[in-house]
Amino acid sequence: MDTAYIFSILQELIYILVVFGFFLGYAIFRGRQAIINLITGLYLALLISLEFPYYDILLSQATTAHSQSIVKLILFAIFTLLTTILVTRIMPDEYREKKIESIFKKILLAMAGTILITVFSFHVLPVTEFLTPGTPIQSLFAPAQYFFWWLLAPLLVLYLN
Secondary structure (H helix, E strand, O other): OOHHHHHHHHHHHHHHHHHHHHHHHHHHHHOHHHHHHHHHHHHHHHHHHHOOOOHHHHHOOOOOHHHHHHHHHHHHHHHHHHHHHHHHHHOOOOOOOOOOOOHHHHHHHHHHHHHHHHHHHHHOOHHHHOOOOOOHHHHHHOOHHHHHHHHHHHHHHHHHO
16 A cells, blocks of 8 residues: 555545534534435435536536536535525424434434435545545445445435434
């Protein structure tokens, strides 16, 4: 193992830990229902982004693969924000709890959100443009035959929550 390989593994681990930290912080400060709404919004954003017909028009302005990746990420973030707002307006705000109350469930939901973002990163979003291919984390999340099962895992967490 050379230093570049170790650096790429550390880079991906930091990426996963930052995403997990975001979801856990969001769950602690906003509550369980808010993270459930966000996870549901992520699923809806995935559906919209997969069938969005105007990528060609938006990406025609971007000249490099790096700038095209940034445009796709920003667009997915907008879809996620809009669908999460929609789900928040529809769903009841039933969990009135303290910040640390039911922390185990919040950790599970944060893990579910992290899995969802990681799977989206390797299959739908162009995050692999910024990461080095061939690391063990990518071998866990990147194979196409695992995509369905990784999409199913957060739904099971939502069901059990």
